[in-house]
Amino acid sequence: MWIKKKPSWDTIPPSEITPYDVYLNRRQFMAAAGAGVAAAALGPSAVAAAVRRRAQEAQVGEVAFGEELRGELNDYDLITTYNNYYEFGTRKQDPAQNAGDFRPEPWSVEVSGEVHRPGRYSVEELVRPDEVEDRIYRLRCVEAWSMVVPWRGGAFRNLLTRVEPTSNAKFVAFETVYRPEEMPGQRRRVLEWPYVEGLRIDEAANELTFLATGLYGRDLPNQNGAPLRLVVPWKYGFKSIKSIVKITFTEEMPPTSWNLSAPHEYGFYANVNPEVDHPRWSQARETRLPGIRKSPTTMFNGYGEQVEHMYRGMDLTRWY
Ligand SMILES: Nc1nc2c(c(=O)[nH]1)N[C@H]1C(S)=C(S)[C@@H](COP(=O)(O)O)O[C@H]1N2
Numbered sequence: 001m002w003i004k005k006k007p008s009w010d011t012i013p014p015s016e017i018t019p020y021d022v023y024l025n026r027r028q029f030m031a032a033a034g035a036g037v038a039a040a041a042l043g044p045s046a047v048a049a050a051v052r053r054r055a056q057e058a059q060v061g062e063v064a065f066g067e068e069l070r071g072e073l074n075d076y077d078l079i080t081t082y083n084n085y086y087e088f089g090t091r092k093q094d095p096a097q098n099a100g101d102f103r104p105e106p107w108s109v110e111v112s113g114e115v116h117r118p119g120r121y122s123v124e125e126l127v128r129p130d131e132v133e134d135r136i137y138r139l140r141c142v143e144a145w146s147m148v149v150p151w152r153g154g155a156f157r158n159l160l161t162r163v164e165p166t167s168n169a170k171f172v173a174f175e176t177v178y179r180p181e182e183m184p185g186q187r188r189r190v191l192e193w194p195y196v197e198g199l200r201i202d203e204a205a206n207e208l209t210f211l212a213t214g215l216y217g218r219d220l221p222n223q224n225g226a227p228l229r230l231v232v233p234w235k236y237g238f239k240s241i242k243s244i245v246k247i248t249f250t251e252e253m254p255p256t257s258w259n260l261s262a263p264h265e266y267g268f269y270a271n272v273n274p275e276v277d278h279p280r281w282s283q284a285r286e287t288r289l290p291g292i293r294k295s296p297t298t299m300f301n302g303y304g305e306q307v308e309h310m311y312r313g314m315d316l317t318r319w320y
């Protein structure tokens with residue numbers, strides 16, 4: 001992916017660019033070597049962790065949204081090793097372990113249905129290099145844990161202005177790639193494959209709806225949905241569909257994977273709502289990883305100001 005502008009921290013000459021992990025190790029080494037008394041007091045692992053955190057934060061330049069969450073950012077390691085991506089297995093560590101053979105390039109997305117400019121689009125046509133920005137969002141999984149992630153990508157509404165939905169388009173349907181050869185989880189029918197999701201057209205056009213191509217300023221790892229995934233921060237995480245190959249504009253509400261799988265447990269809207277419990281557990285509180293203590297969940301995951309107007313007059317207890 002291209003980046004919008006060279007961030008201020010990026011002053012290393014190209015000849016010195018090293019792979020990210022090597023870079024981090026070198027930074028840790030230099031910091032540990034120079035930290036003297038503080039290092040002796042804290043111990044090497046605490047120093048390494050602190051330096052690593054700082055180096056990771058340095059990968060997130062100026063953010064277009066969510067600056068107030070910077071201090072709560074989860075580590076790159078956690079975000080890329082604790083995943084839900086059932087195409088690669090159902091345990092949290094499975095996607096990081098099993099996604100190594102997945103090929104996110106070459107890639108194209110088929111845009112069809114109620115749209116004036118249907119066709120096959122490249123990732124760079126959907127998220128144009130000059131529109132790329134970093135945003136820090138909370139991610140609240142329906143399983144009652146949450147993280148804070150620095151995404152890189154583009155607003156979905158930019159894409160809408162280019163493909164031009166027709167006036168009949170009331171919903172947008174999304175589909176994940178189907179490649180059982182590369183995705184071992186798809187060889188078992190845990191869900192109906194391919195994974196599908198959808199949004200109402202006004203939700204898709206909301207300023208927060210984001211197409212991520214990266215995180216922490218780097219391309220998306222396969223386990224996080226490379227090369228292109230949706231991020232809808234006021235809804236439960238399962239709406240944020242990964243590795244998208246189809247975007248279809250429809251007049252009818254499209255089917256969604258978790259609703260197909262367990263209709264009495266997962267609705268289409270799936271807005272984060274602490275007052276509507278999952279049939280098998282409470283949604284009033286959540287665990288902010290990597291901690292274990294629970295803290296209160298907030299309506300629309302804290303994004304009410306941006307999204308609440310879209311649901312006026314709707315019975316949110318029914319549509320959780
Ligand atoms: N195709 C696909 N997309 C998916 C999932 C999945 O299993 N398959 N899991 C969802 C769930 S439940 C969550 S919480 C988020 C997790 O995103 P992350 O692993 O990048 O944190 O991805 C969502 N997108």
Ligand SMILES: [Mo]
Nearest residue numbers: 141142237238
């Ligand atoms: Mo989730």
